[in-house]
Amino acid sequence: MNTQLEQLLQQAQYYTPSKTITIESGKTNTLIFTGLNGNAYGVNRMLPGGSGLSQITATVAFNNGRDKRFEDVQLETLRNLFLARSLRGAIVIERGTEVIVTLTNNDSSDHQVNFSLVGYDSAHLHKKQASYRANGVKFPEPEFVYITETINAGVGQQRFSVNLPAYKLRLYRMAASTTGTDSEIRLSIRQGRTRIKPEVFLQQLNDEFRDKDIILPRTLQAHTPFDLFVTNSGASAHQVSFLAECYRI
16 A cells, blocks of 8 residues: 555544534524534535525535635535535635534425535645645635526526626636526526637536536636626526636636
8 A cells, every 4th residue: 555645544534524404494504514623624525415405505604704605505506516526625624613504495395404524634634735835836725606696487698797806716617506497597608708608508517517627727807797697498487506616826
């Protein structure tokens, strides 16, 4: 066995904290996670399970709520992003701090869900970070571009503007979900005058990025509108969530 791996197995632990909760219709509940024994922890996957994943939205904030990563994104979108792939790096829970996951049930029925974190315990995280430093590269820490909106029945190409930070990002993966069906919702993506993604069904977007990065990373410019154009061909209004994994340039 590789000597470095043997050392890691002696020092690090497999740690995937998870919690199950029943959320009543229209209610909001909070889950709190820490690193193993309160030490630093590098989250590189978030895996929700249970019922009503497209009806429940999540807001995730690290380090005692000071560092909000995304807000009101459907659990089904999270599942689509992380089902077959992890982050390129990790989001760090600092020693002695918490991750706060706020879940809201927007459905008319109660739902039971589980929320699980997968990542690196303190020893494993420090080893990962050290390997990047040794190569003169910063350990990748993701930033998320996201939006959740409601689109009425029979509406075509409705424009929704997504907030971007005041600096450039590099886009690697995207995921989406809806309270409707994948065959009812189509979307296209544009920044400024550049069409990043022509119109596709949600299923096609998720299939493209389910287990692969974008074929050529896309630079998102600061201070330039980033818009989704959403079409709902269904007979009812539906909520649509979108989440993209990006990294600061």
